[in-house]
Amino acid sequence: MLFEIPTEITDYLAELDAFIDREIKPIEARDDNIRFFDHRRENARTDWENDGHPRADWWALLAEMRQVADKAGHYRFAIPQEFGGKNGSNLAMAVIRHHLAHKGLGLHNDLQNESSIVGNLVQVLMLRDFGTPQQKAAFIPPMLEGKMGWSFGLTEEDHGSDATHMDTRAVPEM
Template identity: 25%
Template sequence: MNNTDFDLFRLSEDHEAIREAVRAVSEDKIAPYAAEVDEKAAFPQAAYEALVASDFHAPHVPEQYGGAGADALATCIVIEEIARVCASSSLIPAVNKLGSMPVLLGGSEEIKSKYLPPLARGEGGFSYGLSEREAGSDTAAMKCRATPDGDDWILNGHKAWITNAGVSEFYTVLAVTDPNGARGSNISAFVVEKSDEGFGFGAPERKLGIKGSPTRELHFDNVRIPGDRMIGKPGEGLKIALRTLDHTRVTIGAQAVGIAQGALDAALDYVKERRQFGKAIAEFQGMQFMLADMAMAVETARQMVYVAASKSERGDADLPFFGAAAKCYASDVAMKVTTDAVQALGGAGYTRDFPVERMMRDAKITQIYEGTNQVQRMVIARNLLKR
């Protein structure tokens, strides 16, 4: 960690303008459908269309490929503001970055030019296929195989817990390409297209939260992948995948901040109106202390995420520490703040008439995906011990 770097992040006028614009889209085009999306476990199509129309569906794509060219901090602001009203919808820009980040980090110019422009145009989302049922945190234990066949590769196996599976058109998929090679250095990355013969999906998972974002298995049955769809060189896949997570864990931190902020906003609105013992419950000191603790935690998490986002943009050497810390802390905050928001609303908070119970359910996954918070603490500790 570089303790002499005091200019860790700075919000520009452009950043504030982006926040204002995405908040308007979120409140007008996304919030009205959030409860229905959750209730029906339906993909938030209205949100997707609104985000594509406003260029917020994949803001990270560089301008040279037709994208908005938003920096990492701006992308986090987009995700945060959408998550304030609908966590499921915030996974549209978050997963588009996750799925395409390996292409940006390790792909050839040819593969970038092929897949990033349609992503920027909103013609197809990008998902990320790393985890398997028996290879979650232990990613190097994956069983998915890609076998060479001339200039092509034949892909067999499965991936599990894939966000927006079945909706996205493109998938970054990690597979073992050298079964006899050194563990972790025998894995390569490929782009798989939804239309590829032999590629299919499992049934949607029945989840606690983020119900509007489909989570399904990916199934590969002798899927032929042209050799020019490999991202990077053979054996570089896991290295690229882990570098990707250093960057995209920050976006999950941003999602967590947004969920927590949305819950705090809802709690503030409620306690100023709800009356007991002849006065608004916001006037009771016990409630005020709870709100103060919630607000301090949310703002601390936000600052950590913004610092990590700026380090992501610069490619700082200490990004692994800051990315893991921001994701871990922000997601723990989201879980606590949403739980406290339900408590602040009392019995009303436990009903679907108010959004805080949905936010509490949505918050839980931020402590699990893109690396559990136990794994984040291992990453943090290892980076500390290297100093």
């Protein structure tokens, strides 16, 4: 299906491009931060002496990007105004994510680790719609501050990457 992308979205893409050039590219170029996005990225991002966890300087760079994007009003684009967002639509998010991915790997957007100047903050929406008041208070603020992230295991034995057919079991450890 072909359709015209609404003008407010294409205008926002231009605003994002200008923001990337003005604010994000200089951070990416500073102090050889480009090592996190070129052929050296696996070693630059990975602390091999710490069981392969992400390096502290890699996490710090991502945190700086999020803070700069959040201050400029882009990071929370898709979430409701009540959480500092712009009520961005699903269509806008699809177009934005395609646009940023098409620009190539960089500090502005990295699909491998789901970091972007426009955050994919679906957990906030899940908590808003299904969380208890206690869960909302405990989880939403640290998520938006970049102090908490959520994930789930996708690959399961005998199921591959079909998250709807995951098998799990818990084993108590004392």
